[in-house]
Amino acid sequence: TERSFVAIKPDGVERKLTGEIIKRIEQKGFKMVAMKFIKPSQELAEEHYGEHKEKPFYKGLVEFITSGPVVAMVWEGKDVIATIRKMVGVTDPLKSDPGTIRGDFGISIGRNIIHASDKLESAKKEISLWFSQDELVEYTPTLDKWIYEN
Ligand code: GTP
Numbered sequence: 001t002e003r004s005f006v007a008i009k010p011d012g013v014e015r016k017l018t019g020e021i022i023k024r025i026e027q028k029g030f031k032m033v034a035m036k037f038i039k040p041s042q043e044l045a046e047e048h049y050g051e052h053k054e055k056p057f058y059k060g061l062v063e064f065i066t067s068g069p070v071v072a073m074v075w076e077g078k079d080v081i082a083t084i085r086k087m088v089g090v091t092d093p094l095k096s097d098p099g100t101i102r103g104d105f106g107i108s109i110g111r112n113i114i115h116a117s118d119k120l121e122s123a124k125k126e127i128s129l130w131f132s133q134d135e136l137v138e139y140t141p142t143l144d145k146w147i148y149e150n
C-alpha cells in the first residue's frame, strides 16, 4: 500500500493544532505507521526542501522549519498521497478551500502549518530521509474491513 510523509510544521505545533490534524487524518481512515517529535537539523531541513534550493524563499523556509519542533509522521492507505494533499489544501492558505487544513487554520504562505508529500517519488525519498526502517511499525488495523470494500 501507498505511504505519505506528513509533517506538522513549527507553527502548527506552537498553535496546538497537532491533535486536530492527527484527528482529521485518523478519522479519514488512514493508518499511522510512524510518528516522532523532533527539532529538525539544518542538514535534514536543507535536504527535505532541496528542490527549492534556488528559490528566493528557500533560506527563510529552512530557517523556519528548523526553528522549533515538528511532528513527523508516515501515513498509509489507498491513494493516501493525493488524498492528504487534498485535505491539506494548496500552498497558499488564502487560496485553500474551507474544510482543508490550510484553508481552515492558515493565512500566510510561509506559515502554512503542514507539509505532505506531493507524489510517490517524493514520499519514498522523504520517508527514508526522516525515518529509519525500524521506526516504521507493522500492524494490521482490525477496522480496515469497515474502511475498505475489499
Ligand atoms: P510543502 O508541503 O511544505 O512542500 O508545501 P507545498 O508542496 O504546498 O509547496 P512547495 O513544495 O511548492 O513549497 C514548499 C514550502 O515553501 C511551502 O509550504 C511554503 O511554506 C513555502 N513557499 C512556497 N512558495 C512560497 C512563496 O512564494 N513565498 C514564501 N514565503 N514561501 C513559499
Ligand code: MG
Pocket: 118
Ligand atoms: Mg512541496
